[in-house]
Each structure stands twice: as C-alpha cells, then as structure tokens.
Amino acid sequence: MKNIYKYIWVLSLVFCCITCGKNDIKISRTIDEVPVIFPDYKDVTVPYNIAPLNFSYMGKEACRLIVAGVDDEMQIEGENGLFSFSGSAWKKLMERNKGGTIELAVAIQTGNEWVGYKSFFIHVAPEPIDAYLSYRLIPPGYEGWKEMGLYQRNLENYTQTAIYENKLTNGNCVNCHSYCNRNPDKMMFHARAEFGGTVLIRDKVIEKLNTKTDSTMSALVYPYWHPSGDYIAFSVNKTKQSFFNHHPNRVEVYDLASDVVVYNVHTHQITYSPLTKSNQAFETFPTFSPDGRSLYYCSAHAVDSMPKSYKKVKYSLLRIDFNPEDMTFGDKVDTLYNAPLNGKSVSFPRISPDGKFLAFTLHEFGNFSIWHKDADLYMVNLQTKQVYPLSEANSDDVDSYHSWSENSRWMVFSSRRTNGLYTRPFITYIDEKGKAHKPFLLPQENPLVYYKQLMFSYNIPELMVKKVEVSEHEIAKTLRYSKEINVTVK
C-alpha cells in the first residue's frame, strides 16, 4: 500500500513539473499597440457559461497571454500563436468575474525581453446564454450541394453533434429548422427533393407532412412557432434566384409571389387572413409575439416585372392581431416600419422573449438578406416604437439572420464579415436598453484553423435551451418510409 502512495506522489510531482514547469514571464516594456488576434475578442461581452474563448496571436513571435481577473492572474503560453484556456481554469475565471471584466495582455518575446501589447478586456455578463446553438452547415453557394446537415453545438464546450444529415436520405436538401420557444421538444424542418416533406417533432413523436395544397402557391416555407406550440406561422413563396454579372452581392434571391398562413399542428389545417394572403402584396417571414396574440410579418407591394424590377421590391414590417383560441386574425394591419416611406427593406423580424424589442435585418431591397452586403441588424423598441441600428453588432459586410436567447440578453446572428462569403455565427449582448455590445465569433478549440478549413456556411443559427434528443435514424425512417399527412386548408 505504501508503495502505491509513493507511486501516486511521484506521479503528481511529475505532473506538477510538466504543468508548472515554465516560469511566468515578466514584461520588460509595453508598446502602445493592440495585438492582431483572431478571432477579434477585444472588448467583447460574453456570457459566463460560454466555452473558452481560445484565440490566436497573428504574429510570428513567441508569445504569452497574461489574464487578470478580479482576484487572480494566469499566464498561457502561445503554441504557434494559439492561446488555449483549460476548461476548468476558464470556468473558474468566468465564475469569479461574472458581471465584471477580465484583462488580457499579449506579450511577445523580442531578444531576451518580453514586450507587452496594450491590454484589452473581455466583459463577463452575469446572464447566461442558452446552452445550445443549432444551425445548418451548407456550401455558401448557389444551387449545388453534396453534403449538408443540421447540427447542434453545446455552447459551454466545443461539442458539435448532428441533428440530421442529408447523407441518410440520399443527399437531399434539409432546411428551415425551427423550435417552439427555443425548446427542441417541439421542432420542425423541411426536407426537399428526394424523400421530401416537412418533419414535425412534438415530444419525440415524428410526423412527415405534405404541406402543398391546391389553395397555396407552394409547400410551406419560412416557419415560426406560436408560443403555445399549437400553431406554426409559415410563408408560402415562389422563389427564384439569379446571378449578377459583377455585383459584389453575387446572387439575388427573390420572390415572384408569397403569402403568410398559419398551420394548426393538431388538425393539420392551415388558415390565413385576406390581409396576409393578398395578390397585391408579397408577404413573408412571419413571427409571433411572445404572448401569441400578434403576428408580425414582412410585406412588399407586388411587382409584376420580376426579376427586372427586383430593386423596387421593399418589404415593410407589419403586425396583425392573432387569436389563438379560434385561430382567427384581426381585421387591420399596423405598420412598424414603412418601406416605401423609409426606402429600405425588412427581413426576419424576431421579438425578444420579454416582448420589449424586435430585431430585424434591414437592407436596400428584396428579402434574402444573406446575399446583401449592405444588410444590417436593426431594432424596434416595442414600447417607444423607436427604430435604430445595432451599430456595435453590425459590420461592413452582411449581418443577417438572428435568434434571441431565452433571457432576451443574447442574440446570435449570421455574418460574412470574416471573408465576405462564408457565413459565421456571432453572438452579441443586448443590454436592458436594447443596445448591442461588440459581438464575438462562436468559440472553437482552435478557431483560426477551424474557420480556415471549414468550407461550409453557418445557416439559420437558432439558440436552444437544450439538446435535440430525437435520433437521426428515427427521422430518416420517417422521411423514407412514413406515410405523409396531407395538410389541408381550413
């Protein structure tokens, strides 16, 4: 027995020597420059439960990171420029500095001395972010794909698992994943082409729906769950895409016609209001208010000569009453953002779960903002009706699809700011006044290498309070073999 203790003691000593063997450095002098790092985590605000924000110093020199929190300091040696936090040290750091700030200083070795860059800060918000993020990974293209899938990422570490991959159904297209109140117990997505249909999952019961009806122009497209879980608002769209000869946007995706309808998950019926299904307008991107009594959507005056007049299509932000008791609509429409008046076009209205703010994407024209370099995030304060840009979150490139966290303090959104084509998810803190703080790129174990090598775009990032538990096999089985439930019109 004595020998075993001796053995353990020696091992512990060796371990300590390995881990603590390098002496902490002392900075001889500092320079008045900020280091170039990737991702740019300088002065970002993060939730305390986020995975470690590893990053790379982009210079070639030997480097150290000195991290100072409220009551402790640690040093991390850069490996090929990469600073990797240990999971436990990071967790401790976040817990101790919740609501505060940590200071980070990058030091580089020049000759025998260590020179420090100007330090920067990471603000640790006291509010957590939802534990999971789901998204589709697709080639950032045009019409072709080979592999694509819906994935979920544990935001508290780096684990990514598949919700569904198209390899299980002969490489078909899967899209428009959506969850009721960010809870994947009630979720849906569409499968197109082979084994096509809408997959609707409620408490692990999977249905395959045929959502094309004689009264609607297409199968159901862009979804949003009613907070009760009884309904899903959808748009129906005749969508086309064309390619520019030289425009930096490269592609324009546009509707020739579109409407908004509401689907009842119990009766498998859809209904609509003449105000949301008009021949004089293109209605799309529906979203319910958190109390379930309002339906917000985008609407543009219908244009005949599409796509030649694609620039004339500008979507306003509208609201109509919805009565969940009998699935009926109000008889008047409110306008929150008037496109003809203001000259721009609205996409993806999303209301914070506390009902105070409505975030949307604003761009020059059309509705498919991911291909619009000018697309930016905007906010409506629903109490004051004030509309303003989320300047801290926006960039010179595309900033588009967004999703709120359960506590209304975090918003994840798609951005092409890193290279102009491959969409990446950024997370921004929204304070109580509805102001965005500088966003941070979704953390990875080695973000520089990971994002360099990833040949897919993150599409439709959606925050989730927990993991999707339904097996891929069950979904594939339903898509392949289950009889479709035909959706009808009420």
Added chain:
Amino acid sequence: MGFRNKNSVLLGIGFILFFVLGCYIKETQQYALFYREQQQLFLFDLIYIGELFRQPGGFAILMARFLVQFFYSLWSSIVLTTLLLALITLSVWLILRKIGDYWYAFPLSFIPGLFFAASLLDNNYHYEGVTAYLLMLLFLFIYSTVFKRNKRLRLVLGCIFTIVLFYLAGSVALLFAISAFLFDCLKKREWALLSSLYVIFAFAMGLVAVQGGWLGIYTYAYTPLCYYEATVTAPFVHYIGWITLPACMLITGLVGYFAERSRYLQTVVCLVIVITGFWSFWKSYHLNMNANLGAFYQYEYYTVNEEWDELTAVSAKNMRNYNGANYLNFSLIQKGVLAENLFLYPQFGPASLVYIPKDKTPDVRLAHVLFAMGNMGAAQNVAFNACQSLNGYNPTMLKMILQIDLMRGSYAVALKYIELLEKTLHYSEWATSQRKFLFNDGQVEQDPVLGTGRRDFPNEEAFVLFDSPMDDLYKILDTNPSDVKAMQYAISYLLLAKDINHTKEFIEKYYGTPGLKSLPVPAQEALVFFYDYYHTLDEAYAVQHGITKEQLADYQRVDLDYCKNHGVTQETFDRFAIFKEAYGKVRQSQSAQSLTQYKNTFWHYLLFVQI
C-alpha cells in the same frame, strides 16, 4: 509437374494476364480514371485525415483517395489500378489455395478482380469499393493463416476482424464474415459452425451503424451499395465482384471433390466456370460502357491539360451531341481560330458554342465555356455547383473559382481556397503561385488571364444567362472590347444564329478594335451576303415582311466600299460571285451536290443547315 515449376508457370501466366489487364484498363478507362481524380481532393492535413478516419469505412476511403490523387497522370492511374486488381487476384488465389491446391482452379481467382475492373467503368461506383475489398481479402488471408490449432483464439480473432473491418472499410465486413465462415466449413475446421457468429457480428455492426445515424439504410451496411452513389440505381454488375468470392471458394471446394473422382471432370468444370465468368465479364463490360461519358472524360482530360490540338481532333471525330460541339469550339477558341475555322466543322446553331441544359448544376463543360467567354459571374456560379462533386471538390473547378475571386478582388475567399489547394500534392505549387495576386490589384491587372477577366466584368449591372448568352457577351464587350476570346465567341454566336443583321451591326461597332483587328472569313461572308441580300431585295416584298422603307434604305447603305472598309477582301467577293452563280443553278436543278465545295462557308450553313 513439380511444385516450383508449377508455381513458376502460374506466376508467368499471372504476369501475362496482368499485362493484358493493364492494356484493357488503358484502352477502356484511362480517361474515366483520370476523371475520378477530378472528383476529389486529397489533403495532406491531419484534421482532414482524422475526420475521414473517424467515419465508418473511412480507412478504405482514405486509401482510395490517396491513390486516386495520382490519377492526374494516365499512366499512374493505369499502373495503380492494375496493381490493385492484381493484389485482389493474388489474395483470392492465396485464399483459394488454402482451400485446395488445385491449379486448375487458378483462373477462378481472376474473376472477382475482373468484375471490379468492370465496376470501375461506372463513375458512380466509388474507388473505395475496390480498396475496401482488398482490405477485406487481406483480413481473410490473415484469418486463414493464423491460429490454425487454437479454435478459441481463431474465433475471437474472427469476431474482432469483423468489427474492425466494418469500422475501417464498411459493408465488406459482411462479405468477410460469410467468407470466413465458408472457409472454416470447407476446411472442416473445428467449431466451424461457430464461425457463423461473425455473420451475426457483421449484422449487428450494420444495425449499430444505421441506428446510430451513420448510414441511411441497411442496404448500405450489408451490400456493395455502401460504395455506390446514393442517388443512382446501381446495376447488378457491382454485386458480382462480391458474389464471386464465396462462389469461387465453394467451387474450389467442389473442384476438390471432383478431383478425387475424375481429373477429366475437374478440367471440364473449371473450363465451364472460367468461360462463364469471362463471358459474364464481357457482357457486363458492354452494359457498363457509356460512349458519351467515355468521350466526355477524354474531353476533360485534354481540357484540364490544355492539349488543344488533341481536343480538337477527338471532339471533331465524335460529335454525337452539343457537348462534343462545345468542346470542339472551346478548343478552337483556345487556339484563337474559332471565328476563322468555325465552318470547317459541322455546326448546329448557337448551342454548338454554348449549350445550357436546364440542370446546369454539375456541368464542368459549361463552366469552361463561360470562363472562356469572359462571363465570369456565370462561370463562377456554374463552377461552384460543379465543384461539389462526388468526393468533395473538383480541383479544376476550384482553381477556376479561385481565379474568379482574385478577379473580383475577393482576396480573403481566394486565400481560403489557396490554403486548401496548398494541402494537396499536385496543386500546391500552382496554388502558391497565386499568392502573389492576393491583395495586389496591380499584379492581378497585369496577369493575362486575371487581368482580362477583371476587365471583362461588365459595367452595366445585370443578371447573367437571363435571356441568351449573347446578351452577356454584348455587355462584356462593351466593357472590354479587347477580349479576343469573347469577341470571337460573340461573332461566332451571331453567325451560328444566322443573324446577319446583328452580325452587320456587330462588325460595324467592333471592326478595327483591338479584339477584332481583322475580319474572320466567315464574318466577311456574312457581310457580303448582307450587302447582296438587301440590295437585291424587292421593296414591296420587304415591306410585306415588316421591313420599313427607312430600314431598307439603311441596310442598303452597306455597299461594296462599306464592305471593303470593314475588312472584306476581294477574294471573298470573287468567291461569293461564283457561289451565287452556282446557287442559282442549284435552285433550278433542285440538287445541292454542286455546292459541296462551299460546305465550309457561312453561305452554305445559312442556306442548307437547319438549326
């Protein structure tokens, strides 16, 4: 015959047969093998290798992709594939020999390998089908060799092999399990019946793979469909390579049974089996051979390697469809003689230049043509779609996308593709050579390809391929009239459309510009025809057909001097005079025979070719 002699004879026969097989592969599928290389990228990158290795069947994929990366050279594709099939045959022979050392059964061992050669004719059959099979044979050979006396260890080894093989190579694990079980039975090994456990293990692994979401359906877990493109229905030939292994083992066992009774009967059985095997192979080869696809692979080989004379020769010989015509004209544009030599070859309208199918998704041909036309927006779209190929990325399409991103000034994205290609063996040097263009507009503009491409981006914003490719060409030439290729494509397009009015306008606008310093002979022929046609057109007839008097007067402005000032030579006038006379006679005699000497002219195309 002594043991050494017998083996030497078999070895000699083996070498001869593999030389023949190599010749067969060279003749039938060297270009198809080359195109396999165009459907993947093998990266010397630990993350890439790790990701492949983590998926079931990943090691077989890794082996296949590693080998296929060398197929850019026709010779290495032939040698490596022949070697792989030879190893399969050798392994089968070594296993059969353990069942019964009857050299009459030697030809049997060729049959599985031959059917894999037939399977490889089908590009939807993944190369990992062959590497997985070889891996399985290796496991089976080891299994048949070790633990001959220790039945327990043998059983454990068989189970482990089944599981490991499923993970490394996919569904061949079931074939291994069946074959190992059969081997034990034929060899009457102790506890042979317990070897059926392997089959149960293989089925269990399949169950885990499907339930775990690694594979879509059980068919992929238990059949050769694991190695076949999911969206296409696999022909039966791909099953034969599998079926023939246990069949050969059974037959070898039976041959042994006959050998004990009659040597004559043994020979007959062997002959019948071998002849049937080779006959089935021959049949399957013919069923699998797709002449159009074979030609396409060849066109792509010459295109990727920029062997334009060879491309002209093969595509001109074999103009079955618009694809062939597009490659032919593409080779002419690369040599700078498209407009001049346009009617030296059969043409069938503007689609002979650029054929746009409804589903242009995986169309590398269209991407090449659009790129040559200077239609970079359209080329990038088509190339991006074509890039998402069988096993990841089509390197030629990726290079094209990269170049267009450099032209656009999208340097961050271009850098991403450069870094990807730098991880390959064959393309890394080229990729590194592109680094000098990053964030350096001056270098891009000076480069002949990138500079021309950048200048081709039209000033007028529009969607590409919206009406006709000619609309895009007009916009390109408005911006960059010095792009000779775009100029030649445009004038050829108008000639093939038999649109003499627009041809005349085009010549009027562009003749004398850097892209059209001299007028190609077919364009001269069109201009002379225009002049003659409107000068001899009856005014009443013209008005009746929608031409106003003012228009006619304007057309008649084109006179001899106009033609001469726009590049028409006296020789063209002279030829036209003779042609016109001959045509007049033809109209009276109703026979076009005497005009065959004009079949290489625009006039003949205009009057006699239906489009």
